[in-house]
Amino acid sequence: MQSTETISLKQMLLATLENREEEMIQIRRYLHAHPELSFQEMETARFIEKFYEGKDVDVQTNIGNGFGIIVTIKGGKPGKTIGLRADFDALPIEEATDVPFKSKNPGVMHACGHDGHTAYMLVLADCLIQLKEDLHGTIKIIHQHAEETPPGGAKSIVESGILDDLDAVFGTHLMPAFPTGVIGYRSGFSMAGRTYFKLVIKGKGGHGSSPHQSNDPIVAGAYFVTAIQTIVSRRLNPFEMGVVTIGSFDGKGSFNVIKDSVELEGDVRYMNEESQKVIAEEIHRIAQGIELEFGVGCELTYIPDYPPLYNDPAVTANVVSILEQANDPHIQEIIEIPVSPASEDFSYYTEKIPGTFYNIGCKPKGVDKPYLNHHPKFDIDEAALLVSAKSVAHVVCEYNHNEGLPVSDASG
Ligand SMILES: [Zn+2]
Numbered sequence: 001m002q003s004t005e006t007i008s009l010k011q012m013l014l015a016t017l018e019n020r021e022e023e024m025i026q027i028r029r030y031l032h033a034h035p036e037l038s039f040q041e042m043e044t045a046r047f048i049e050k051f052y053e054g055k056d057v058d059v060q061t062n063i064g065n066g067f068g069i070i071v072t073i074k075g076g077k078p079g080k081t082i083g084l085r086a087d088f089d090a091l092p093i094e095e096a097t098d099v100p101f102k103s104k105n106p107g108v109m110h111a112c113g114h115d116g117h118t119a120y121m122l123v124l125a126d127c128l129i130q131l132k133e134d135l136h137g138t139i140k141i142i143h144q145h146a147e148e149t150p151p152g153g154a155k156s157i158v159e160s161g162i163l164d165d166l167d168a169v170f171g172t173h174l175m176p177a178f179p180t181g182v183i184g185y186r187s188g189f190s191m192a193g194r195t196y197f198k199l200v201i202k203g204k205g206g207h208g209s210s211p212h213q214s215n216d217p218i219v220a221g222a223y224f225v226t227a228i229q230t231i232v233s234r235r236l237n238p239f240e241m242g243v244v245t246i247g248s249f250d251g252k253g254s255f256n257v258i259k260d261s262v263e264l265e266g267d268v269r270y271m272n273e274e275s276q277k278v279i280a281e282e283i284h285r286i287a288q289g290i291e292l293e294f295g296v297g298c299e300l301t302y303i304p305d306y307p308p309l310y311n312d313p314a315v316t317a318n319v320v321s322i323l324e325q326a327n328d329p330h331i332q333e334i335i336e337i338p339v340s341p342a343s344e345d346f347s348y349y350t351e352k353i354p355g356t357f358y359n360i361g362c363k364p365k366g367v368d369k370p371y372l373n374h375h376p377k378f379d380i381d382e383a384a385l386l387v388s389a390k391s392v393a394h395v396v397c398e399y400n401h402n403e404g405l406p407v408s409d410a411s412g
């Protein structure tokens with residue numbers, strides 16, 4: 001049951017967000033024009049810090065392995081502690097759009113919408129600060145650096161312990177694949193985990209005419225490439241997804257010279273820890289087999305980075321029900337989306353804290369086939385910023401109450 005008190009706080013919050021939509025858009029345009037790469041977001045972090053200057057709130061900076069910022073908003077009423085995450089790094093992409101607020105930093109672009117995430121979160125945070133006397137629980141705003149580049153910022157922020165008191169964590173992502181007003185969710189394992197690996201095969205170089213006096217690492221490498229194709233087809237449970245890709249094989253040399261060594265680099269994706277384990281074991285085993293079979297030396301570097309993203313089923317169901325019952329004209333449709341082979345370091349938060357990460361449709365108006373995230377012509381419908389902010393506002397206001405906290409002082 002909702003108390004009248006909650007309704008009034010929520011209505012106030014939603015109305016304030018609507019009034020401040022233009023401000024979200026202006027902030028997003030400023031950030032879009034001034035993108036910075038992962039781990040180099042000094043000016044962006046300064047911009048965020050400045051935004052909170054003079055506001056009655058606790059701001060902690062330089063959290064984790066970069067420019068992470070945690071803003072703690074203590075509500076005047078009891079409740080849970082909730083984390084809201086917005087990332088703020090950009091990508092090494094030369095922007096190819098014609099927008100008037102195009103990137104001023106050559107070769108760097110906000111091509112994943114993190115400018116929009118930060119813009120709506122700043123305005124939402126400010127509204128929450130202004131209304132905090134009536135707010136239940138504590139909100140920790142997680143302004144996260146370096147989502148795009150492993151090891152990412154999330155892992156180090158979690159390890160700092162600053163989020164140990166969170167009861168739940170939420171994040172959103174702008175997705176031009178859906179129209180504005182559509183929100184996409186998925187329960188359980190939703191985005192792939194990822195591993196980088198490098199294999200250096202050391203043979204013995206020599207004259208191309210005399211392979212018997214050398215030991216050819218190209219042949220060994222070619223066997224390795226072929227052999228690992230059997231991992232997904234023969235070793236992985238057929239109902240699980242897995243990807244093993246060799247993206248680089250430095251076989252280039254001279255036609256009549258046998259090389260001393262070759263280097264291969266690959267990308268592995270999986271949807272759960274069990275698949276990760278199977279693929280990792282098999283790649284190691286096949287590399288050992290190549291050593292035995294060809295008498296070469298194999299140096300395997302195997303670095304899992306972002307784990308698979310797990311959206312807590314109970315939390316996700318709760319969020320879906322809140323959004324479905326929101327009766328908000330800006331939230332038109334809630335859809336279940338398929339698993340994604342992409343990776344996202346929000347997964348580090350939900351490894352420790354129950355939470356969910358959902359997508360906000362932002363397909364530019366009048367566009368049939370939008371350019372998707374990480375494309376040099378990536379663009380969003382800025383109306384999706386308000387949708388993002390309102391959806392999170394609904395979640396923040398209802399989440400505490402849905403957990404059955406007593407409201408003793410409800411008044412009309
Ligand atoms: Zn991205």
Ligand SMILES: [Zn+2]
Nearest residue numbers: 112114147173
């Ligand atoms: Zn992203």
